Structures are given as structure tokens and as C-alpha cells.
Amino acid sequence: MKNQNGWTIWTLLLTVAVLLAVVLLVMKLTPHYLDNYKLESALEHVSTDSRVANMTRREILREIKNKLYIDYGDELINLDESLVIEKRRGGMTLSLDYEVVVPLVSNISALLDFNNSADVVY
Secondary structure (H helix, E strand, C coil): CCCCCCCCHHHHHHHHHHHHHHHHHHHHHHHHHHHHHHHHHHHHHHHCCHHHHHCCHHHHHHHHHHHHHHCCCCCCCCHHHHEEEEEECCEEEEEEEEEEEEEEECCEEEEEEEEEEEEEEC
């Protein structure tokens, strides 16, 4: 007796279900990673500005918000809460740490934790 080889309908359905789950994840999570890229580039833009050494926290926030406004990302997160400025000898570190909860299906959600930082050297 010869065994048949090949895919059954159940194998095909399982493969399609896994592929659909992966596509769903990519479609739901990609926009948040693109938004994080906007925030990261705004931090880098401000950290390379030669005037940042003499700026106050409010002025640094305004510069970041202006850069994000240009990139259509000015309402992504609350910068007042998320921006941490650590001053040290010879420079400072600008950090943005925040979390995003992305609803996937029904009551299943994904938690994305982003930690961005940029060093400023005087």
C-alpha cells in the first residue's frame, strides 16, 4: 500500500490562519513603529542643534514639537510627561520613554515599549 503525500485541507487552513495572523500583526504594529521613528528623528534633530546647550526645557520641548509638526507627528504622545532631560558635565541626554497599547482582536492587545535617547555634547 502506498501512502499519499501532500497537503490536506487542514494543513492548508492552518497555514492560511498563521499567515493571516502575521499580516494582522504587521498591519496593526507598523504605524506605531513609524510614529516612533518620527519621534526618534525629532530627538536627533534637536540634539544636533548648536543652540540646545543654552535652551530651557520649555524651548527644547518647543523645538521637538515644531519638528514633529512638520512630520505630522505633533499629537503622538504627551511630550511634557515623556521627555526626560538629564544634564551632566559636558552635555546632556534627551530621552523619550513611552508605551503604546495596540488593540489586536477582541480583548487581545499588544504593548509596545519605546525607549529613545539622544546625547548632546557641548
